[in-house]
Amino acid sequence: MRTRFCGLLLAALLALLLAACGGKDPAQTSETETASAAQAETSSAGIPEQPKIIRVSAENCRTFDPYEANSPEEAFNEWCQARLYRSWTLIENGTDTRYMRPELAAEEPVQTDAEGCVWQIRIRDDAAFSDGTAITAESFAASMKICFDPLLKHRSGDNMGLYIAVKNARAYYTGGAVSWEEVGIKALPGNLLEITTEAPVTADLVMKAFSEYGSVPVDPELYAACMSADGTSSSYGTDVSKCRYCGPFTVKEWVRDSRLVLVKNPNYVFADEIRLDGAELVYVENAQTRVELFEAGELDVVSITAQVGEQYMDSPDYFARPWRYLLMIEINDNSAHYVKNAEDLTAPLLVRHEPDDPNNVDIYTEKDGTRTYTAKTLDNAQRTKPILSNMNFKNALWYAVDRVTLARREGGIPANFIVPYTSYCGEYSPIRFRDTEEAKRYLEKIEDSFDPVKAKAYFEQALKEEGLDRVELAITISSDSDEMKICAQFLKEEFARIFEGKLELKIEEMPSASRLAKMKAWRTDVNAFELGLANWSRAVTDASPMNQFDVFSSSYWTKCNAPYHCETVEKTIWLQETDASYKTDMKKNIAAAAAMEEAALSERIVIPLYERTMQSLVHEWVTYEFNDPLNVRYWLCDIDTSLK
Amino acid sequence: MNAPLSPRQNVLRRLRKDRAAVIAFWILVFLLAMALFAPNFNEYTYRQQMLQEDYVNMPPRVQALKWIPLFNGRAVLKARPLSSLSDTAKYPEGCVIRTFNERTNRGITVVDAEVDYYLYKGADESVNFWFGTDTLGRDIWTRVWRGTRISLLIAFVSVLLDLLIGTAYGAVCGYYGGKRDLILMRIAEVVQAIPNVVLCTLMILLMGGGTGTMIVALACRGWTGTAGLVRAQFLRFKNREYVLAAKEMGASDARLMRRHILPNAAGPIITRTVMAVPSAVFAEAFLSYIGLGVPAPEPSLGNLLAEAQSVLGLYPTQTLFPALIISLLMIAFHLLANGLRDALDPNEY
Numbered sequence: 006m007r008t009r010f011c012g013l014l015l016a017a018l019l020a021l022l023l024a025a026c027g028g029k030d031p032a033q034t035s036e037t038e039t040a041s042a043a044q045a046e047t048s049s050a051g052i053p054e055q056p057k058i059i060r061v062s063a064e065n066c067r068t069f070d071p072y073e074a075n076s077p078e079e080a081f082n083e084w085c086q087a088r089l090y091r092s093w094t095l096i097e098n099g100t101d102t103r104y105m106r107p108e109l110a111a112e113e114p115v116q117t118d119a120e121g122c123v124w125q126i127r128i129r130d131d132a133a134f135s136d137g138t139a140i141t142a143e144s145f146a147a148s149m150k151i152c153f154d155p156l157l158k159h160r161s162g163d164n165m166g167l168y169i170a171v172k173n174a175r176a177y178y179t180g181g182a183v184s185w186e187e188v189g190i191k192a193l194p195g196n197l198l199e200i201t202t203e204a205p206v207t208a209d210l211v212m213k214a215f216s217e218y219g220s221v222p223v224d225p226e227l228y229a230a231c232m233s234a235d236g237t238s239s240s241y242g243t244d245v246s247k248c249r250y251c252g253p254f255t256v257k258e259w260v261r262d263s264r265l266v267l268v269k270n271p272n273y274v275f276a277d278e279i280r281l282d283g284a285e286l287v288y289v290e291n292a293q294t295r296v297e298l299f300e301a302g303e304l305d306v307v308s309i310t311a312q313v314g315e316q317y318m319d320s321p322d323y324f325a326r327p328w329r330y331l332l333m334i335e336i337n338d339n340s341a342h343y344v345k346n347a348e349d350l351t352a353p354l355l356v357r358h359e360p361d362d363p364n365n366v367d368i369y370t371e372k373d374g375t376r377t378y379t380a381k382t383l384d385n386a387q388r389t390k391p392i393l394s395n396m397n398f399k400n401a402l403w404y405a406v407d408r409v410t411l412a413r414r415e416g417g418i419p420a421n422f423i424v425p426y427t428s429y430c431g432e433y434s435p436i437r438f439r440d441t442e443e444a445k446r447y448l449e450k451i452e453d454s455f456d457p458v459k460a461k462a463y464f465e466q467a468l469k470e471e472g473l474d475r476v477e478l479a480i481t482i483s484s485d486s487d488e489m490k491i492c493a494q495f496l497k498e499e500f501a502r503i504f505e506g507k508l509e510l511k512i513e514e515m516p517s518a519s520r521l522a523k524m525k526a527w528r529t530d531v532n533a534f535e536l537g538l539a540n541w542s543r544a545v546t547d548a549s550p551m552n553q554f555d556v557f558s559s560s561y562w563t564k565c566n567a568p569y570h571c572e573t574v575e576k577t578i579w580l581q582e583t584d585a586s587y588k589t590d591m592k593k594n595i596a597a598a599a600a601m602e603e604a605a606l607s608e609r610i611v612i613p614l615y616e617r618t619m620q621s622l623v624h625e626w627v628t629y630e631f632n633d634p635l636n637v638r639y640w641l642c643d644i645d646t647s648l649k
Numbered sequence: 650m651n652a653p654l655s656p657r658q659n660v661l662r663r664l665r666k667d668r669a670a671v672i673a674f675w676i677l678v679f680l681l682a683m684a685l686f687a688p689n690f691n692e693y694t695y696r697q698q699m700l701q702e703d704y705v706n707m708p709p710r711v712q713a714l715k716w717i718p719l720f721n722g723r724a725v726l727k728a729r730p731l732s733s734l735s736d737t738a739k740y741p742e743g744c745v746i747r748t749f750n751e752r753t754n755r756g757i758t759v760v761d762a763e764v765d766y767y768l769y770k771g772a773d774e775s776v777n778f779w780f781g782t783d784t785l786g787r788d789i790w791t792r793v794w795r796g797t798r799i800s801l802l803i804a805f806v807s808v809l810l811d812l813l814i815g816t817a818y819g820a821v822c823g824y825y826g827g828k829r830d831l832i833l834m835r836i837a838e839v840v841q842a843i844p845n846v847v848l849c850t851l852m853i854l855l856m857g858g859g860t861g862t863m864i865v866a867l868a869c870r871g872w873t874g875t876a877g878l879v880r881a882q883f884l885r886f887k888n889r890e891y892v893l894a895a896k897e898m899g900a901s902d903a904r905l906m907r908r909h910i911l912p913n914a915a916g917p918i919i920t921r922t923v924m925a926v927p928s929a930v931f932a933e934a935f936l937s938y939i940g941l942g943v944p945a946p947e948p949s950l951g952n953l954l955a956e957a958q959s960v961l962g963l964y965p966t967q968t969l970f971p972a973l974i975i976s977l978l979m980i981a982f983h984l985l986a987n988g989l990r991d992a993l994d995p996n997e998y
Binding site: 297313315319320322323407411413484493497514 | 730960
């Protein structure tokens with residue numbers, strides 16, 4: 006009796022398990038299917054036409070607020086928002102060329118003064134949000150005010166200054182004594198937006214600046230309604246109903262940490278060019294699960310890891326492209342401390358410790374190059390690992406990394422450089438910075454950047470100078486990243502082998518947010534971290550090589566993971582803020598980028614390892630007529646339903 | 650007439666009659682022996698990476714067992730263009746065993762190809778990874794057995810600490826009783842109420858990751874159960890006649906506890922201790938799996954499972970071996986503990 010009961014119980018459990026595993030989750034699919042059914046049309050032959058819905062694996066969407074967009078990988082803005090201008094692809098005779106196309110703007114910007122400091126942009130008369138609310142020059146200017154809000158401190162406000170310095174915008178954004186009325190963005194009659202810059206610029210630069218996420222319009226009234234009482238945060242974009250959309254698609258449904266269901270926006274200015282009826286942006290954390298969904302035909306496009314790529318790299322479905330991110334070792338060498346808004350000095354300021362100075366004081370270097378001496382803020386003597394500042398030690402690290410092997414493991418490009426392969430010499434240029442003679446001049450062969458004998462010699466010298474027999478260092482990595490884990494373990498073994506056990510790396514794994522907080526604490530704690538692994542890139546910039554160094558300068562101080570300091574980088578980045586010719590004259594831009602890279606590499610401000618690649622699997626029924634190496638825009642794709 | 654059996658002989662005799670317990674015992678002996686010696690059976694170390702040789706994610710191969718599909722060193726490469734398989738620079742002569750699942754993709758005929766992965770990677774017959782290699786090209790055989798050793802070490806030492814602390818604590822509570830018992834047991838209950846993960850996380854934050862931390866973290870809370878059990882046994886035995894007699898004859902409290910009460914409570918304590926070992930193995934595996942365990946590159950069964958699960962679909966053998974060993978450990982310890990419980994049960998005499 007008992008056996009029979011157990012048997013029955015087992016059978017019931019098995020049936021329950023099978024039922025749970027089989028079939029689709031109705032909650033997951035019903036919305037899409039409903040949307041599909043609603044959009045399905047009947048062809049003239051009477052055969053129902055399949056709706057064209059693409060299903061793409063995407064990064065997890067945190068917010069719809071365009072001014073809080075972290076990187077283009079947060080795909081939502083690409084799909085659902087329009088800007089004044091957008092990088093587009095022109096296909097002629099089978100080749101594709103990128104060009105800047107007016108999107109919400111009616112035409113290219115018009116110069117209205119002799120110097121090139123005042124520009125007018127006419128907003129399209131038919132520019133509107135998906136709910137029909139018109140987008141006008143007034144509402145656009147109000148959006149810009151939100152973008153530059155000094156209390157909200159949006160990331161996009163910072164990025165907007167990359168190409169042109171809008172008059173007083175930076176001062177307003179950084180909380181200076183400037184009112185919004187003094188900022189060079191004005192709405193004029195005739196649906197015109199007038200932009201005044203600090204220095205002369207070109208139409209190309211104005212268009213490039215207004216193709217950033219900062220130029221996505223928001224609904225000012227809705228934004229105001231979502232603001233917190235103290236005005237330092239907003240809930241705009243935290244819910245489907247708390248956002249307006251003006252791009253190719255609108256959000257129909259958002260399941261947090263899971264997926265976004267998008268439908269075509271009929272009010273989009275180029276709606277007739279969008280061939281898809283809808284899209285599903287699905288967040289699947291596990292790479293293996295993504296591949297399984299791809300194999301099962303549940304996803305049309307998936308991003309994959311290097312390990313999966315190894316299995317599929319000969320498949321026609323496999324695509325790989327450089328991905329702008331460099332993985333690098335960051336060193337807390339205490340070479341620079343940045344302070345901002347110090348009471349007696351103008352911002353931004355650079356604070357450097359001068360070890361040779363008998364008084365061991367900090368030297369504040371101002372924008373114009375003058376120096377002010379003041380008492381030190383952080384005591385160099387409190388450092389527990391002074392070897393981190395030793396140049397021979399940095400050289401030892403540089404030569405101890407087998408970048409070729411590491412890059413092969415992760416399907417990346419071995420890097421003894423800082424500017425990634427995704428950096429082009431101008432918006433329309435097919436020339437990569439890395440391929441220019443200027444950029445090749447000072448780079449050693451990648452094979453020569455791995456030299457265990459040289460590394461050992463440098464290391465022994467560093468130990469001697471520091472009076473040490475051996476050294477133990479912690480390397481901080483993100484526990485969320487398998488790539489970092491693999492990389493750190495590889496480095497640990499390699500360093501132990503090359504330095505014959507005299508350098509012991511201790512791997513400190515922690516969640517990404519904790520890692521960043523720990524590393525960024527270097528401003529107040531000289532021993533906040535020792536070594537760290539980080540992906541670093543000026544994510545929004547690809548058309549101005551010198552902008553890649555912005556992140557290593559004091560102008561980016563709030564976000565720096567490590568106390569990078571290179572005098573050449575510092576000076577050049579400050580110079581370009583007031584000298585627009587660095588941006589208009591590409592030769593000058595390339596030369597400046599090369600000079601900064603050469604100096605930064607020779608000073609080993611970081612130890613680059615490899616440039617990451619974006620690897621994807623794309624089903625054959627996803628068709629696109631371009632091969633933009635920077636950004637495969639799946640929202641412009643088509644679906645050949647006959648192949649599905 | 651047979652000579653009377655001592656209690657120990659009696660227990661052993663009864664244990665030997667339990668076939669499941671005997672098999673479990675020999676499985677444990679085998680696993681322990683392998684954990685001690687197997688990492689030295691080949692030339693690879695647990696942290697040696699073979700990235701330069703590109704021996705990454707190699708499937709298992711044992712020359713003598715090549716007739717078993719699991720150990721033949723073959724792997725399936727997905728969606729390879731049929732025409733490219735004749736390229737000997739990429740696919741050395743003889744490495745493609747068979748092709749299947751032929752289809753057309755973007756006008757190209759593609760197939761899935763079963764290949765001799767060792768030949769494909771340019772490794773000769775002398776290169777054999779019995780359990781394959783992981784994502785850093787480390788020998789899984791060496792890592793699995795070393796991981797077993799680490800997991801068992803953590804489990805045994807933490808259980809030993811449980812036993813020592815719990816027994817002493819429970820003995821004091823049970824023997825003396827009164828307010829002392831009341832206060833001490835409430836403290837034990839408070840400690841017991843702290844979730845294991847929280848306690849381990851705190852310990853790791855305090856002491857940093859490592860084998861020692863794991864042992865302390867597991868022992869920190871584990872002793873409370875033993876203390877409860879020992880206390881109950883002491884309450885049960887402390888007023889027995891033989892204890893009172895010894896007390897009347899001037900035996901000290903420590904002697905009474907050690908010589909007269911504890912031996913009688915040994916049965917449940919031994920059973921509980923044996924039962925606690927697989928629990929500790931499992932707790933270690935769980936904590937390592939969620940990233941709170943032994944830091945890399947030191948392996949443990951939990952670490953190995955955590956690393957392997959991200960490539961489970963592609964390289965299932967990386968999960969198979971640690972999972973198999975952890976399962977065997979759990980089953981064997983439980984069966985042995987069941988056998989011991991029956992053998993030590995005085996009601997069964």
